[in-house]
Structure formats: structure tokens, C-alpha cells
Amino acid sequence: MRNPAAVPTLSVVDIRVIDPHDEVLLRRHWEIGKAAEAVSRPYDFYGSWESTCLSLTQQRDDIERVLLGAFVDEVMWGAALVEHPLHDNLHSAKATYYVHPARQRQHVGRALAVASYGVARRRSRRLMVTEAFAPVDDISPGLLFAEAMGFSQALVDGMKVVELPATEHLWDALAERAAARHPDYRIVTWQDQVPEQYVAGYCTLNEMFVDEAPMGELDVEPERWDAERVHHGETRNQKTGRHIVAAGAVSQDGTLVGVTEIVVSSYAPSHGFQSGTLVAPGHRGHALGLAMKVANHRRLRARFPRCLLLMTGNADVNAAMNAVNEALGYREVERCIEMQRPI
Ligand SMILES: CC(C)(COP(=O)(O)OP(=O)(O)OC[C@H]1O[C@@H](n2cnc3c(N)ncnc32)[C@H](O)[C@@H]1OP(=O)(O)O)[C@@H](O)C(=O)NCCC(=O)NCCS
Incomplete structure (x- = not known):
């Protein structure tokens, strides 16, 4: 140090x-x-x-x-x-x-x-x-x-990286293994704009995030999302050269029940950041997290071939997400300690 x-x-x-x-x-x-x-x-x-x-x-x-x-x-x-x-x-x-x-x-x-x-x-x-x-x-x-x-420690995230070209040989078998477990769901992908039919589901998932992802001692409340917030974010991304590569899981009735997003900047295209991934409660246990992430890695490779490395962070206690990341070849390289203090 x-x-x-x-x-x-x-x-x-x-x-x-x-x-x-x-x-x-x-x-x-x-x-x-x-x-x-x-x-x-x-x-x-x-x-x-x-x-x-x-x-x-x-x-x-x-x-x-x-x-x-x-x-x-x-x-x-x-x-x-x-x-x-x-x-x-x-x-x-x-x-x-x-x-x-x-x-x-x-x-x-x-x-x-x-x-x-x-x-x-x-x-x-x-x-x-x-x-x-x-x-x-x-x-x-x-x-x-x-x-x-x-400041006191509220949540510890393991920060991980995955090298995409070195791990793409894993994707076929992982996708196959996951597909066998989610016959009743479709995996969809998009870029930059959430398809209109999924905007409401996307807002619901974002609002769930704080309650469903481990937050440790962090004093945070659920975010409030609506279509306007989604569209404003998309316009902002467009103006700042940020691309969002996303995959979702759709249930039989057409509802978006899971999402995962990668952010890549056109000004630094060699690496990206894997941000949030969430599967709604009630739809877990069908390997949807793994299926969405593999689909998203594939889409990223196809659309952004210069992007070679992804970084992500997950709470140490998030066993499900950590298992998915391990299967994809992520390795821990540092910690992010989320801290807070009254002011
Ligand atoms: C963290 C950072 C902003 C500290 O800036 P800084 O000007 O060196 O910090 P200060 O001199 O004001 O330190 C205040 C106190 O923090 C503690 N501290 C800061 N750096 C420390 C170090 N390298 N080792 C031990 N204690 C340290 C000490 O208690 C210090 O008080 P003291 O010097 O009277 O003992 C700087 O190291 C940095 O930019 N790091 C990289 C980015 C980062 O980590 N940001 C902060 C995340 S919360």
C-alpha cells in the first residue's frame, strides 16, 4: 500500500x-x-x-x-x-x-x-x-x-474484472446450461434505448433495486423512476458518448422481470462497466441472471469489438451474483468500501 x-x-x-x-x-x-x-x-x-x-x-x-x-x-x-x-x-x-x-x-x-x-x-x-x-x-x-x-463502513463490494476475449469460449456452454432452466422466459437485448414495451417493467425493477440488492448498513431509500426519467437519461447518455448495452428477461405474459446493463463510453472504448443486474423476486432460480449476462457479453463483443475488459462490483454477501460472475470468469482485483457519516 x-x-x-x-x-x-x-x-x-x-x-x-x-x-x-x-x-x-x-x-x-x-x-x-x-x-x-x-x-x-x-x-x-x-x-x-x-x-x-x-x-x-x-x-x-x-x-x-x-x-x-x-x-x-x-x-x-x-x-x-x-x-x-x-x-x-x-x-x-x-x-x-x-x-x-x-x-x-x-x-x-x-x-x-x-x-x-x-x-x-x-x-x-x-x-x-x-x-x-x-x-x-x-x-x-x-x-x-x-x-x-x-465515515463508517456500510457495505463492502468486491471489485472484479473479466477479460472478454479470454473468456468468450465459456459462453456457449453457460448459455446452454442456463437455457435449460428458463424454458418459460425469453432473453432480449437492446442498446441505448429501453424498448417502449419494457419501460414500465424497467422502472419497476430500478425501484426494487435498493430493497432487493444487499445494501448493508447504507442509509438509502428506493429510487423513484418513471418513463420521463428513463428518457432523460437516454438523452444525456447520447450527449455524453455513453452507450448502454442491456439484456432483459421477459416472462410469458410479456413483462420484463430482469435486467442487466453494461456502460461503455465512445471516448474510452477499450473497457466497460457492468452496472446493475436484477431479477425480480418470484422469477429467481431459473438461471436468468446468468442467461442475461451471457447474452449481454455476446452483444457487447458483437457491437463493441474494441471493448476487451469489464469491471463490476458486488457486495461480498451477494452469493447469487458472485456465483454468476465467477462462472463468467470475473476475478476480484480490489474492494470498494461504501461509507457514510452524518453531517
Ligand atoms: C484519500 C485522499 C483524498 C486523502 O487526501 P489527503 O489530503 O492526503 O488527506 P489529509 O492529509 O487531509 O488526511 C486527513 C487524515 O486522514 C488520514 N490519512 C490520510 N491519508 C492517509 C494515509 N496515507 N495513511 C494513513 N492515514 C491517512 C490521517 O488520519 C489524516 O490525518 P493526519 O495526517 O493528521 O494523521 C488522497 O489520499 C487521495 O486522493 N486518494 C485517492 C482517492 C481516494 O481514495 N479518495 C478518497 C476516498 S474516501
Whole structure:
């Protein structure tokens, strides 16, 4: 673990709100996160400059975002992003904190964190959530920092990667094995836009997520979804070069009862992120999770042949999802510790 020693002299840190339309400052903000992740995480999944710039300059109706820069002697060395959900979870905010490796252990991170609480409190939030990454069996500066700042651990996710070309030989047998167990369901795939006939089912599944996926001690409430939110998200993705490759499970009456999604950016097409996967209760035990994921891997390979690596995260306690991921060849490379503190 990289663990720079604390330096005896601490500088005066000036925290400023960064206007995302100021490209010079936004670029510096992005670079600080990029440099901090490069020395603290085993794989580079940090967002590209192009997609970050496109995303942060867009007004969103689902999240209010505040960018903070930490300046020492007029140079920005620390960068935070505070996100306030607007449709649900109005009690909480989520922050990411980065300090450039050249200025760590000088209380820049501490100043950013304290400022972020004020930002969120002014929007009537009472809880701050953050994520710290750490090696599978070790601590990390991020984890020690979050603990020092009073965050407590709420949920531990194993972060996993799978190399697609090296594992595609597994897919035929897995799909066959799964198909034998779900004769009453169809597996469907789509890209970027949820087919109109599945939008209602997709919203229901998203609203179930918090209750159905392990959340540990995290103080979160179910999200609220409707067709408008789905369509706004699709428009946003289109503007920021994000593609969603998705597979769903459809029951005999035509209802969407399961979904899995992969996100790939056109600005960083060599890797993607496997985000949520859910099968509704009542439809579990038919290998639908495995069937959807295999179908989605295949579709991704066909549509995005340059995408070679996927990353995902699952709660350690999520036995069903972990079994599916293991069958697909995912291997654990780090941990994500989801943390929270009252503010
Ligand atoms: C985590 C991070 C933001 C900390 O920034 P920082 O400016 O170095 O942190 P600070 O100097 O303000 O540290 C505040 C306290 O956190 C703890 N801490 C921070 N880094 C630590 C480390 N490497 N080892 C041990 N304790 C550490 C200490 O208790 C420290 O107080 P002290 O120096 O008086 O002992 C920085 O290491 C970073 O950018 N890491 C990569 C991204 C990341 O992990 N983000 C945070 C996730 S919550």
C-alpha cells in the first residue's frame, strides 16, 4: 500500500466552488483525480476527459452537482464532486475526494471533506456517502482518510474484472446450461434505448433495486423512476458518448422481470462497466441472471469489438451474483468500501 508520511508543515487550504464551464479549472480538477487514481487503483477506469467535460457541463434534472477545488498558494491540488440526488434520497449527498499525489498528507483532503459537508447541509442533506477503494486484503490511504473523517463502513463490494476475449469460449456452454432452466422466459437485448414495451417493467425493477440488492448498513431509500426519467437519461447518455448495452428477461405474459446493463463510453472504448443486474423476486432460480449476462457479453463483443475488459462490483454477501460472475470468469482485483457519516 502506498502510504505517504504526514508532513510536519501544513499549508493554508482555500476551498472554492469550480464553475464547470471554466475549462482550465475543470481540466485541472479532472487531472487531480486521474493522478490520484493512477497511484491508488490497479485498473484505470477513471472517466475520459471528453466524457467528463461533456457530462459536467450539462445541467441535470436528477442530480445537483457541486465541484470543489482545494487551492494552496493559488494552485489547485485537491478536487471534490458533491452530488445531491433530486428525485429521491433527499436526505443524502455523495462525495468523491481526490488529492494530487504530490500534496497528500497535508490536510488538503480534510479541508475538502469539511467544505463538502457545508455544501450538502445547505441543501438540507443530513448524510454524506462516499466510496473508498482498497486492495482485496489491505487498507489504503482512501480508507484511512475516510475513517479519520468519521465515515463508517456500510457495505463492502468486491471489485472484479473479466477479460472478454479470454473468456468468450465459456459462453456457449453457460448459455446452454442456463437455457435449460428458463424454458418459460425469453432473453432480449437492446442498446441505448429501453424498448417502449419494457419501460414500465424497467422502472419497476430500478425501484426494487435498493430493497432487493444487499445494501448493508447504507442509509438509502428506493429510487423513484418513471418513463420521463428513463428518457432523460437516454438523452444525456447520447450527449455524453455513453452507450448502454442491456439484456432483459421477459416472462410469458410479456413483462420484463430482469435486467442487466453494461456502460461503455465512445471516448474510452477499450473497457466497460457492468452496472446493475436484477431479477425480480418470484422469477429467481431459473438461471436468468446468468442467461442475461451471457447474452449481454455476446452483444457487447458483437457491437463493441474494441471493448476487451469489464469491471463490476458486488457486495461480498451477494452469493447469487458472485456465483454468476465467477462462472463468467470475473476475478476480484480490489474492494470498494461504501461509507457514510452524518453531517
Ligand atoms: C484519500 C485522499 C483524498 C486523502 O487526501 P489527503 O489530503 O492526503 O488527506 P489529509 O492529509 O487531509 O488526511 C486527513 C487524515 O486522514 C488520514 N490519512 C490520510 N491519508 C492517509 C494515509 N496515507 N495513511 C494513513 N492515514 C491517512 C490521517 O488520519 C489524516 O490525518 P493526519 O495526517 O493528521 O494523521 C488522497 O489520499 C487521495 O486522493 N486518494 C485517492 C482517492 C481516494 O481514495 N479518495 C478518497 C476516498 S474516501
